[in-house]
Amino acid sequence: MPELPEVETVVRGLAQTVVGDTIESVWLGSKPEPLKSPAVVIERTLRHARIAAVRRMGKHIVIELDRAHARRPKVRRTRSKTSPGKDTAQFIVHLGMTGQLLVSKPDQELEKHTHLVAQLASGRELRFVDPRRFGRLAVHTRNGFETAGLEPLDVGFEIFVSLFRGRKTPIKSALLNQKLLRGVGNIYADESLFRAGVRPRCCAASLTRDQLRRLYDSIQQVLNQAIAAGGSSVSDYVNAQGEPGFFQFEHRVYGREGEPCLVCSTPVKRVVIAGRSSHYCPLCQK
Ligand SMILES: [Zn+2]
Structure with missing residues (x-):
């Protein structure tokens, strides 16, 4: 089961490769177990969002999303440049026992047990693969994700x-x-x-x-x-x-x-x- 160092490694890899990229479309598999938020909510929250940051909380991967441009219809965008930070959300990934969050090229073969594919504007894809399905995907629209416990590397x-x-x-x-x-x-x-x-x-x-x-x-x-x-x-x-x-x-x-x-x-x-x-x-x- 991935623990703190493994999750931290994934987070650092994602921070180097996908921050600044925009999610263009989202595909979700049919297995319900990995979805802690309804599929439609995950899809709606991720689509057109810009990946602002990736960080770790315990064993959770926290992907900070900027949706400032996602919700406004194109015709009105020039008029409404206000309220940055209001349209933010979080995509939370827990790898469970066998979960993998991978940055792939679109021509890479889709692995069996793929539960999510997010197509990025750069042409790459963010894929969640999990054979045993103990991993979890969720979205938080109010930046409110919290998890218990103290970070062992920060605690005095x-x-x-x-x-x-x-x-x-x-x-x-x-x-x-x-x-x-x-x-x-x-x-x-x-x-x-x-x-x-x-x-x-x-x-x-x-x-x-x-x-x-x-x-x-x-x-x-x-x-x-x-x-x-x-x-x-x-x-x-x-x-x-x-x-x-x-x-x-x-x-x-x-x-x-x-x-x-x-x-x-x-x-x-x-x-x-x-x-x-x-x-x-x-x-x-x-
Ligand atoms: Zn000994």
């Missing part, structure tokens, strides 16, 4: 510490709780806990300030390194240009059950915590 240490105060769940579960930190999922939680030397089952509330400091630093380090590597391609993940990331080669525990720890050679263990696999080294992590 003291606020980070306060998130876990009195929280009697395993630290792994607390890291996956998107209402606390948004964007950290299974891979980066396991990798951060390994680097911090903290076992995933440790009670969040009982972590010492030293442990929390190491965990805070590890999360920052792991996320930044993963973004620099273009994310982890463990299943279907590719960036907006269709290319894989490389951080999977830097994983120290995730997906390495039974393999020797890279620090001490003890076999990496896998346990299930809150229904999710957790990987750790029983010697390096206390």
Whole structure:
């Protein structure tokens, strides 16, 4: 499942390629699951909108749309140049488990499981492909999109510490709780806990300030390194240009059950915590 570094990589790729472009037409597939807004509303909001910016909130891709010229009939456009910023909207994409948001050339073959194609004035296409259909597409017309949790790369240490105060769940579960930190999922939680030397089952509330400091630093380090590597391609993940990331080669525990720890050679263990696999080294992590 794409986590913060993968979504950030897609966002950066889109920001470089489609910002300033205008959506000319929209095609939507017939599968209802990916559509969190009615198809007709998505189509109407995107059509003729200019892509003003692309940014990330947690695991969500936020595409800021400028519709200042979209709604006015051509004959009246010269007379009504007022109210910039009023005609804005947001196109929100969540990649779910297997979603891909791709910038394609129109002659590239349409992949099976394509749920949206937005034709751009530049001639390129923005395509949403998602075989398992856990991804979501939505539009917000009042720029009101909000999502819970704090950005792990922006949060300060003291606020980070306060998130876990009195929280009697395993630290792994607390890291996956998107209402606390948004964007950290299974891979980066396991990798951060390994680097911090903290076992995933440790009670969040009982972590010492030293442990929390190491965990805070590890999360920052792991996320930044993963973004620099273009994310982890463990299943279907590719960036907006269709290319894989490389951080999977830097994983120290995730997906390495039974393999020797890279620090001490003890076999990496896998346990299930809150229904999710957790990987750790029983010697390096206390
Ligand atoms: Zn070890």
